[in-house]
Amino acid sequence: MSTDARIESSGGRRALYIVVPVYNEAPNLERLFEGLRAAAREAAELDVSVVLVDDGSADGTPDLARALAEDLELTVLTHGTNRGPGYAFGTAFAHLASRVRPHDLVVTMEGDNTSRTELIGKMLRRAEEGHDAVFASPYAYGGGILHTRASRVVLSHIANAFVKEFIGVHGILTVSSFFRLYRGSSLLRLQESYGERVVERDGFESMVELVMKMAYLQMSISEVPMVLDGTRRVGKSKMSTRRTVVGYLSLFGRKRAWQRRSAKYPPS
Template sequence: MDKSLSTLYLVIPVLNEAPNLPRLSESLRATTASFQDRYRTHIIFVDDGSIDDTVKAIAANCHDLETSIVRHEINQGPGYAFGSAFEYLSERLKPGDWVCTMEGDNTSNIDLLNQMFQRTGEGYEVIFASPYMYGGGFTNTDFFRRFFSFMANTYVREFLGIPGIFTVSSFFRLYKAEVIQALQKIYGKRIIASKGFECMIELTMKLVFRNSMISEVPMVLDSNKRIGKSKMKKLKTVWGYIQVGLQRNSWQRLYQQNRLHE
C-alpha cells in the first residue's frame, strides 16, 4: 500500500450488527479496491455496546481490511458513537484526507461514493446521500417510517433554518478532513453533543453555521438490505429533534464567538 496516499476514513457505528457484517464487509472490500490508486482506506467501527457477536464478526469478515474498533461498554446512541469516532480522528486527520460516515446495516449504498467524490471536484466540502432529492427515494420501507422521516426533514428545513438541503438526517455523508478539523476547533474533538439519531441534525446545523460548501447526490434507501430491525426509537428521536431545536441558538453563538480561531 502506498503510504504517501491521503486516507479515506469510513466511520461505521454498529450495534448488534453481526448478521449484517458479511454483506457489509463485501461492500467495504469492493470500496477499498475501487479507491486503492487514490486513497488508503481505513475503516473505523464504533461498537456501541453490542451484546451479540458484532466484534467477532468484524474480526472474522474484515481481517484483510485496515480497520480500527472503538468500543463502548454500554449503548450510548449513534450520536455518541460518531462523536467517539471524530475524537479518535482528531489526532490522525491530515490535509487531503476524507471522512465518510455511514450506517452499519447495509442501507447506505456505498457504491455512490464515486459519485460523491465527483462533487468534491466541483469544490464541495461535504456531500450528503439524499433519498429526498430528485432521483432518490425509498423502497421496501414502511409508510410510517417514510412519513416520520419526511416530517423530520421538513421540520428541520422549515423551523430550524436549514433551507436548500433535501435530506438532513442521513448518516451517509462524505466530509473533507479540513471541515472536521475546523468544527473541532469550535465545538471540541467530539463535535457532536447529541447522543441519539438527532445527531445528524445538529451536525448539519453546525456545518451551515460555518458556511460549508454542501452538495447532495440522490440515493434510493432499500430497507431489505438490512437484516433485523432499525435501531431508531421514534418517540425518543422526536424528542431529540426538539432538544436540538432548543440548542440551535447556543451552538450558533458559540460558532460566532470562536470562528476567528478556525
C-alpha cells in the same frame, strides 16, 4: 498535533476513513464488508481505513467484524453499553482528531447495509468539486425510498421540515441520513468550533445537529441520489420514533449557543 502543523505535514497519500457505528449488526456484517472491500478497491488511490464503533453489541459484532475484515485496515472502538448513534459518531470523531489531515476524507454510514457503498466513488468525485460535505439523499432526483417503515419516512420528513422552518437551514433535501462524506478540513473546522466529539446529542437527532452546525459555519453541502431499500437490512431499524421526535425538538434549545460558537470561527 495542531491543525496548523497538520496542514504543514499534509503531504503523501490521502486517507479515506470510513466510519461505521454498529449495534447488534452481526447478521449484516458479511454483506457490509463485501461492500467496503469493493469501495476500497474503487478508491485505490487513497489509503482506506474502516473505523467501526461497536455501541454495546451483545451478538459478537466486534469479533465477527475483525474476522471479516481480511485485507481491510480496521479499527474497532467499543462501548461497554449502548449509548446511541450520536455518541458512537462522537467517539469516532474524537478518535480521528489526532489522525485526520485537511486533505483527507471521512465517510460516515449505517452498518445495516442501507447505505449503498457503491456510491462512495461518486461522493468522492463530487467532493472534488470543492464541497465541504456530500450527502447521499433518497430525496434527490434519481433517488427513492423502498420497503421502509412508514414511521421512518415520516421522521425523515419531520426532520427536513424542522430544519427548514424552525432552524432556518434551507437547500438540503436530506438532513437525517448517516451516509455522508466530509472533507478532512471540514471535520477539523467542526472540531475547532465544537470540540473533538463535534456532536452533543447521543441519538439519531445528532445527524440534524451536524447539519445545523455545518450551516452555521457556512459550509457547502452537496447531495447525490441514493435509493434507500429496507430489504437490504437483516433485522429491524434501531430508531425509536418517540425518542427521535423528542430529540429533534431538543435541538431548538441549542440553536443560539451553537450559532454563538460558530461566530467565533468565521469562514477563512
